[in-house]
Amino acid sequence: MPVFISYVTMFIAIIFLFSPMPAAAELAKTLPASVVAVKTFQLDHKDVVAVAVETRLPAAGVPDPLAYTFEPHYHITERNHILTLTVAAQSTLPADSNAATLINFSPRLTKLAINPDSKNDFILTAAYSSRNTTATVTTVKRKRVMQPDDTIIFRTYLVLTFSDILTSPPHKTIVLDPGHGGTALGATSNYLLEKELNLDISLLSRDIFRQHGYDVYMTRTDDSNPSLLDRADAANILQADVFLAIHNNSMPADMPDAARKLYRGTTALYNSAAPKPAKELATLLANELANTLHLHQYPLQDRPGLVVLNSSWVPAVIVEVAMMPYPQDAKMLSQRVYRQQAAQAIFQATEKYFSVSALTARRN
Ligand SMILES: [Zn+2]
Incomplete structure (x- = not known):
């Protein structure tokens, strides 16, 4: 036993006084x-x-x-x-x-x-x-x-x-996670609130997925702000086929113009260290959004530190639809017709992802 034995370990040790020294996994069972x-x-x-x-x-x-x-x-x-x-x-x-x-x-x-x-x-x-x-x-x-x-x-x-009772093939499950909510406004610029844009694009995506027979769960459908762990839990509990967090991006106000130009448009975030990394899905989502909305695309981000990405056991991606402080992006985001196109792009990319995964599965 280590010399820094504490009351906690002593207490647990007393419980096991008459049994062999238990493994760590055994100890937690007694709590x-x-x-x-x-x-x-x-x-x-x-x-x-x-x-x-x-x-x-x-x-x-x-x-x-x-x-x-x-x-x-x-x-x-x-x-x-x-x-x-x-x-x-x-x-x-x-x-x-x-x-x-x-x-x-x-x-x-x-x-x-x-x-x-x-x-x-x-x-x-x-x-x-x-x-x-x-x-x-x-x-x-x-x-x-x-x-x-x-x-x-x-x-x-x-x-x-x-x-x-199972249909063949079974219905796929999508968890859509509109970022932020409530007092967490997300990015704010050009008179837009990120939390509202995220919710609207998510609701529009939900409708498209449902029309195509998918089971869809939304982590919020109103102006609430579930915890990040609760959001990831929904995907894990439902064993979702994908978890899509829908966001819009921001950049510091003092960013030089050249950098602003570089980071306008769309991207997607994934976690290469996740049990089911979703770089392919992230790639498809960013490509489809950029092509559909004629947006600039900047490199995908590998972000293992983000809670929703490192707490999801299913393929998880954060989509950054567009860059809110960039005037052209903001103008587009403010119009519902473009938010509808964004939702359509999210759906198309996810469908492509499933057809590619099915092909790969068949080959293996
Ligand atoms: Zn956000």
């Missing part, structure tokens, strides 16, 4: 878990319920805290098309949490209830239609986050997915 949120997602072809279970590891003095993992204890039973999920966790949901308010009942998911009476377990039941629905259970981990007070929060989602 108390709580259900901190229940999220629902209703798409055209599936309903998804995700139960967020968290535990906190006081990491000060713990050697290699990032080596820890957390696996919530839970079990699922199924009877007469009623799934019951029991999690060994306290609930920190508001006392009046009413599952019925979480969903609009659909042809697939017909009943959802949280049992508030159970003291030690969290229990959720979901009834679904037997005729045309399949139910699956998966777990999705959020990136571990070290807090300013030296604790690490581990979050795992227990995900219940109720989908239409």
Whole structure:
């Protein structure tokens, strides 16, 4: 044992006094878990319920805290098309949490209830239609986050997915993430607010994707500002085929004119260190936007430090449609006909990406 043994490690060591020295992964299992949120997602072809279970590891003095993992204890039973999920966790949901308010009942998911009476377990039941629905259970981990007070929060989602009986090929899922929102305005220039442009282009894209049979989830449809982790979580929980964050760009006011000219127009950001890097998708998106809107294009950006790109387990790209401070770009962005063209370009590029991926998959 290291000499800097702390109360935390001593406490954990006492728990295991009569057992062999456990591995780091074992230790995290002994920490108390709580259900901190229940999220629902209703798409055209599936309903998804995700139960967020968290535990906190006081990491000060713990050697290699990032080596820890957390696996919530839970079990699922199924009877007469009623799934019951029991999690060994306290609930920190508001006392009046009413599952019925979480969903609009659909042809697939017909009943959802949280049992508030159970003291030690969290229990959720979901009834679904037997005729045309399949139910699956998966777990999705959020990136571990070290807090300013030296604790690490581990979050795992227990995900219940109720989908239409598989069509062939299955419907692809797109998560669209309009950047910023609420008090986070994003870039502001030429009387334009980035958060509004992002939302409008995303809504227009959503409609096009839906018209073509895609399942689309939007991380916001109003002037709210979900956290960056929540935005990435949506893509992970839904096992989206792509996660597209829609933004518009800005540059410093004191940038010299020559540089302003260089950085006008469109680009896309990706993360080469991601589990599923999406450079090809980023390339297609930037090309299609530049060609459709006759915009200047500047080099793609590899940005592993950005939260939405390093917390998404699915191919993720941030699109910067145009450069708001650049007068020609701003003029274009201010007109809906061009925002509609941008949405169309985003759709076309994504379709190209899927057809290229399908070709590559067939060859391998
Ligand atoms: Zn932005």
